[in-house]
Amino acid sequence: MQLVLFLIFAVLCVAGALNLLFQRHPINSALSLVVVMMSLAVIYWTLGAEFLAAAQVIVYAGAVMVLFVFVVMLLNAGEEERTTGSRAAYIAGIPGVAAILALLTYMFMHERAALGYATLGGSLNHTTSNITEISRVLFTELLLPFEVTSILILVAILGAVVLARKEQ
Amino acid sequence: MVPIAYYLILAAVLFCIGIGSFLIKRNIITIFMSIELMLNAVNLTFVAFAHQWKLVHGQIFVFFVMVVAAAEAAVGLAIIIAIFRARQTLNVDQINLMKN
């Protein structure tokens, strides 16, 4: 069951990511990315992180990507031009990416046994629910980082407002 | 029973597609999206490891990544808008003020 779910959504993920790569219009890329994110949300859920799955949908798919789409629409960005700005990206970058992929895949397969197996359902001990546990840790142990991120968000909002404001 | 390695390989694939798209794409917004894709790929590894070690901290890390990504998206898109206003283009090959 889990393998089926994983395969379906993994394929969906990769297909979405590749579509992001091959689509030439940014809005299509954005929608592909939404597909990737939704699929990832399902995968999170199969890994027992249902809160993150919801957050993924709400924050990433629902807010961040909408923002992207919004900006694409606002700037009325067309299809991208085929300019050749960088040879380095092809000469050094693409082989590098291939090497990274090959290396990582090799290493993960090599260490497969040590990494263990995932089972469907909660990732934690089942005495407390996942969300309860997250909230407990977040609001006790990691309260300071949590508060700091709130400051970060505030700063980001102010920065975005200042940056995007039209000069008088 | 799916090996954790599969999740990690999926993450690696997504990450590499992210890098590749960063390399190939010219549109700055799309490039920004590929960054988000890479972040997501990394998040997946966090969740997978959180599952493996039965620890909630991996998930909380993902939570923080999301928050930061949201902030980053807000600021980044504002910058993109500012760049577009100044340069009338979104093509990164033409946004090379750093050169010369």
Add this chain to the structure above:
Amino acid sequence: MSPQYLWFIPLLPFLGFLVNGTVGRRLPRAAVAGVALLFTGLSAALVAWLWATMKAAGAPLSMSVASRPWISVPGFHVDFAFSVDHLTLIMLGVVTGVGFLIHLYSVGYMAHEEGYWRFFAYLNLFMFFMLVLVLAESFLLLFVGWEGVGLASYLLIGFYFTKDSASNAGKKAFVVNRIGDFGFLLAMFLTIAHFGTLSFSSVFAQITAQPELHGGFLTAIALLLVLGAAGKSAQIPLYVWLPDAMEGPTPVSALIHAATMVTAGIYMVARSHVLFDRSPLALSIVAVIGAATAIFAACIGMVQNDIKRVLAYSTVSQLGYMFMGCGVAAYSAAVFHLMTHAFFKALLFLAAGSVIHALSGEQDMRVMGGLRKRIPVTFWTMTIAVFAIAGFPPFAGFFSKDEILYQTFAWHNPLAKLLWAVGLLTAAMTSFYMFRLWYKTFFGAERFSEHTDAHGHNDHAPIHARKDTTLVMEAEHDSGQATHAHGVHESPWIMLAPLCVLAVLAAVGGWVGIPEALGGHNEIQHFLDPVFAVTAHAENVANVDEVSHSLELGLAAVSVLAALFGLFLADFFYRRKPGTLGAMSANSGLYRVVANKFYVDELYHFAIVKPLEYGSRFLLENVVERGVVSGSARALAFITRGGSNLTQRMQSGNIRSYAGWLAAGAAVVLFIMAVTSLHLR
């Protein structure tokens, strides 16, 4: 006064420096002067209090404040520590007392100068460093003060920095002092190497504890210290900076280049007397250098026409005396002379400043004369000073100079009598050139009026002169006799008051050291005995009791005679038959040599500066610079350009290229990690 208050003695002038140096520019002049005087005065009061406590406490040998560790590394340790003993006390008294008087004088003298705040800030800075120097408990802290006073001296000599000669003089002082400092530094390194510490107490204790230590590296350390002292105290061969230092404002000359800073070398030698006592060779060299400097500078002083330069050479000469005193291990005599010299030389300079002030910046004695009536207070104070320096009893100079001469005579060394003769001759010459100055300035016909009218605002001290015009007007207006005073005027009372105080000191200051031969108790020697008696057992210290009082009396009489002889000569040549000497000497080669300061500057120029210059120009510029340096630089540039041409391609400014390199780099890092980790497994 408890020891922890010692900190405040140097700290107060430093506060003054901070205040004046930071906000002084915006303060009114009165406030600037007030700040400077207040902090210096407070410091002087502290010293007085310190003196009183030490006296009340039954004269303990010394008290010291070991404060926090300063430099602490394995094997070497220096505390930031101050200590006080009787030698320090005398120095403190001179520095703060004379310093305060000169501050007071400066308030009037500099009243119309630009950079008033700067001047007082520098003066306070000097006070701070000088006090650190005097209070220091280790060679290193002493060196801090040493360098600090050098800095303050440089700043003050170059006070009129818009004038080329002034800034050059500042640079010269700095460079020449560097040579001396080089010796000092080497001496410190040697000290560390042999004693592992720089603290006076522990170094001297180690020496005392090892009676077998003699000569050898001690001589090396001592000689290097002498090099440092010669630089600071303007001894042969490093005296050349001091006459040029007269480019600074006159109060600076009085304070730094006569009374305090230049005596730092003497102080240092006296302070490290334990070291010197173990090295007869070093002592002899000190004595010879001192004597040579004394007579050499006196010779030059006889023919100088600039009033301040005469005084400068006289300072060099007197410092030579002190050096000689140190050299014959008569440290108390040297310190005694240091003290009296501080009084009368400061007075001389201040009086000369008053004369210059009166003549609106004129410094050439050839255009002075007959000022006796015009500036009576200056005249009378100057007279006391001249008699003091010439060595007439009962003025201060007599006792101290006589003490040195007597100790020299009594020295256990084949050179003793020769040095004594040189000293005596110098005494006569001193008397001669001082009275020459006296006569030329205050007696005879008035030679200044047309000069000051025509060139009153000449470029000797342009700033001073220009500003003084207002002062002249005021003086005329006030006195109501503008008919013939014509620009010549007595200085204001704020300048005359320090003159009077110093005159009293120059007159009676020597009475603390009246030798027993004259029925006195030589109090200063007893006062200093605890400091210098530590090594009294050393065999080469002059033993006073050996020589009879009659000999001492005789020697004193001889030196008074020498002074009288000088007076007579001066009287003859400059009052009775003015011009005779000029006619006699005008064409003589000797006169020319002397008048040109024995061509020492030129000698240095040809022996050191020129070869350096030629070496730099031809060898260094053509071979080293063009060939090696430029060549290697060019080669480097070529390589860099080639390399940067390559790397420039990486820095294309294109995000995608950067990302490409990043990805490639990440792949490499990952590969290395994979290889190592899998290999380790």
Add this chain to the structure above:
Amino acid sequence: MNHLTPFQTYFLITLLKLVVVLVLTLTAVAYTVLLERKVLGRIQNRWGPSRVGPFGLLQPLADGIKLFLKEDLMPLAVERPLFVLAPVIALGCALISIAVVPFGALTTVKGVDIFQVSDINIGLLVVLGITSIGVYGIALSGWSSNNKYSLLGSLRATAQMISYELALGLSLVGCVMRSQSLRLRDIVDSQSAHGMRSWNVIGGLQIVGFFIYLMAAYAETNRAPFDLPEAESELVAGYHTEYSSMKFAMFFMAEYANMITVACVATLLFFGGASSPFGHLIPDFGGAIVQAVLPIFWFVFKVLCFLFLYIWVRGTLPRFRYDQLMSFGWKFLLPLAMANILVTALVLAIHG
């Protein structure tokens, strides 16, 4: 059915639930349209639709047939795939959220809860997430139409929905804190003890939260007085200007389905969901069937009240200006929602 494995039973019943709920919802949507037209008619002192069927009750059917049979116009310059996709997304998202809504009390048949399609422990977050995905439908429709008015309308709608989503989400936090669960059934159960007194809006002092939720929900569904994206006087018809026939019908249905969803959520979170307003004042009567159906009655009744409120507001209040809308959302609702959270948290902390 006994020969079926538990999984097969579960699967079949769930499928059945899906079909039933879908049909019911779509019917409800159709009749909500009729309700709106009737009520608006009465408010404006006219009859509303009255010709088709008795009292015009078959009017939705007629409308449906008309829309299905119309020619499906596809303008030339549109982005074809997205143009087609947009209404699907809109309607899909509007309908999916119904899946987590518990319509009645927990009633199991063969181990399957029949009054709720799926009982998820993060039900509320699912609703919010799906709502936020719904934005894409509107955004894409306007953009893919390649029409200025559509684009402006969709930009407005997108910005408006993103903005109000914050206030919407935050207004619900108070209720979540009270029930300490994100599962919708838990939230309902926490309010069902004493009837009206234990409802969040009354007993839970979430009246402010409810008020914020109401405002934000109106804006989320692009309903009056926040219906700027489809302001006919300014933008022709907003993002669905270029749509016709079935695709237009999908947008239309999506809007009303969203209304229903929002009304459901309001009922669940603030008004005790399917629980009786009288609590245990009225003794249980009838058999098990009646006891199972009665909560559904209450639920439907509450939702209908909300729908009526919607229509009432639309018939009464004028439209906001766009800047007013934005500043209202950001400068009033959002801080108020935060203050509400703080106060609720304080009260809860003090009460233990």
